[in-house]
Amino acid sequence: MALLEPSTITILVLTGIFSSSIIFLISAGLQIVFGIQRILNLTVGSFYAIGAYVGITFINFFLKMGFSVVYGLLFLILAGLSLSFLGPTIERGVLNFVYKKEEAFQLLATFGLVLIFEDMIKLIWGSYPQISDFGILTYGEFRFLDTSFPVYYFLVIISAFLIAFLLEFFIKKTRQGKKMRSVADDIEMSEGLGVKVRNIYILSFTIGTVLGTLAGALIIPVTAAVLGMGIEAIVLAFAVVVIAGLGSMRGALLASLIVGLLQAFITFIFPELTTFVIYLIVIAVLLIKPTGLMGKEI
Amino acid sequence: MKKILSGNLFFTLILIALLALVPYIAPPFYVYLTLTSLAYIPVVIGFNILFGYTGLLSFGHGLFLALGMYTTAFLMRNYTMENLEVLILASALSAFIVGLGVGYICVKYTRIYFALLTLAFGMVFYTLLIKFTPITGGDEGLRITFKPLLLGLDFRYLPHLDFLFQPYYYYVLGIVIILTVLAYIIVSSHFGLSLKAIKENSEKAEALGINIKRFRLYSFVISAIYTSIGGALLAHITSHVTPIFSYWTTSGEIVFMTLLGGFTNFFGPIIGVFVYTLLRDFIMSTIIYWRILFGAALLLIIIFVPGGISEGLIRIYKHFKGA
Amino acid sequence: MGLLEVLEVTKYYGDFKALDNVDLKINRDERISIIGPNGAGKTTLLNLISGLLKPTRGKIILEGKNITNMSPSERCKLGIVKSFQIPSYFPNLTTLDNLKVALISSLGKSKNFLKSYQQDEEINNLSERALEVFGLYERRNFLAKDLPHGDKKLLDVASAFALRPKLILLDEPTSGVSIKEKRDLMGTIMSALKEMEISSLILVEHDMDIVFNYSSRVVVLHNGKILDDSSPELVKANKEVASVMFGS
């Protein structure tokens, strides 16, 4: 049995926090749409996958054009942001038609979208894994005790925190953010106060989309883009939001950390039990506190 | 009232006659698809008792499908259990036990929480199947290497496909007819009406003295048993059971078939099974990108005809009758 | 003889105290009306008695038995049934089937898995009779959601009556219908009470004529407290009640 030496623990903690930041972005995408539209948007997994594929295409293109690899992170962020157009398209084109339907149908509509995106990716990029020319060690390594980590990990962790902070600021402090909160609290009242709910819906869905695509773009120096990655991501993100409490942003931050760290450690100790343990926790949380760690009352 | 009933009966008899003829008139490939569809009928009927009649969307019904399949494969391999009747009963029994446990927890919640919880249980079961290799065969799953006895009769001398397309086909047809009639009786019973009441307005149902949690649990267990029996029938057709049947995409397929045919009508899901199985194979063999089509179909159904094909047919029928 | 006792019941919604230490004793064969301005806590009190809500403090006793922690369906079996202020029914079932659900439950038949409810003569007869009493028989095959508002209220009340409770709770059975219809509706309900031999009633009502005509005792709620509890004549004469109710 592999003992957990201090250096192993450090590595696991760090990779755990790194995956936490990616998981957080995806689950924040789920949360914001659930908070405003009350729809559990499975499509966010697909956005994550598309973000990864487009990120690779983007960065490989720029590197071929002769741009320095130093701008890599920038290109990835650009790739994620450039996909924001998907938000309004899907929101107006599909979700708009299911707001009045039963919850079950809303969930299923996003499941339909997942199926569609799954094949679109296959159509565009084929079935083989896509790899970027942007190596994880581009930004060098960071030495700590007797181990070393890619600096890129830190950059992503910092970016995720920055995004979390910006989101919080946006929702709490800006006019649009305040409107969003009022729609989340009471749609009819906000409409009465002159808030255009339609626009808020578009906005929140677009933010949800971009969070997904950004997460996907940022992960590609670490792993290849493969078919089915969207579905895997949604399974994890879903676990996070249940543990967090549907709709709670801070809960998502905490739960992402829990899930990311657990994932790192369990994968190391009992590789195949990861999903099992995470879902056992999901069930336990639903049983003990169905509203999640930080959710509002149902 | 009587007229509608006899009309229904008439169509049902014609449908059964047609199904009975399939092995004689259809090419082997289509016999195979029809047989697969038949095995899925208890699965969707079970799912819809929960969804269409009780108002609970399970996104983890693959669990019970896989449970029936693995129970069958496990008993055949490890205990050389041969009687199909015993295997079916064993699958029903395991679904009863697991359904009671899982259901007890799940019916504490409704709506999206119920959907999420069932999804989580499906995923847990999936990982268990992958992990407990000594019992479940892990990723590879289990192969069924011999043919079961049907009503004690030994058909092992027949080649595999002949076995499937003749004795086994009619055996499955018989079981499915029995299960369908039984389900129809259940949903038309006092109990069935009470379930509908719970779906329509659970607060009122409770105020009228119906123990809604208990009834949801009954519905859950019945649903699990049906789905598991479907799995037991399917196992001999695929002769290979794998964890994928418990994965959430399989659960999604069960939901899809039901919606496609129409959850508001008792016979809707059955139509859905046939259309889905036939179309999927046709589409998958001609178009690689069948998911796009299914996704789009799902969206169109949800947006325009939530009652699925059966609602569409009824609308068309009314249109022409009215014109 | 005592039928129901509400003992020192307090109910909070979050920080908001909707009922404050309410005591109420109800005898058999009494027809009580509860009145009070909007938000006084009338619906809350009925929901506590029927079990849809649990009190924050206090007890509810039925015929000497503590029922505070029982679910609505358990209380229903013991004979307490409530109709809803906002009519509650099964929208996609027919009027007739709505009643059948109630009857099946009250006759303890809802666990009958194999018998067709359509072919149960006892249920058919009883449900049709009840619909006749409430004047809904002509519309028995309408889906409940397609009924006019007044009929929806009647349907809600009818399904509560069908359970033949010991004590029936009616929450504003006439709200939302025109003044003229109100009298008819109330007349129908009262004759149904007699017909179906239901003798104990708690009625929440805003229309004072109805209150004073149909009840033997009036309870006045205000800000979650009982302001007065006596005969219609005495309550009518109480100045404080008048000022609370009519702001005069």
Ligand SMILES: Nc1ncnc2c1ncn2[C@@H]1O[C@H](COP(=O)(O)OP(=O)(O)OP(=O)(O)O)[C@@H](O)[C@H]1O
């Ligand atoms: N679920 C709830 N959560 C929070 N507050 C509630 C809730 N239900 C009722 N209230 C509050 O409790 C108070 C009493 O409500 P209740 O419905 O019992 O009044 P009522 O006497 O029936 O009024 P009305 O005549 O309008 O029907 C009101 O101020 C109401 O706003």
Ligand SMILES: [Mg+2]
């Ligand atoms: Mg009220």
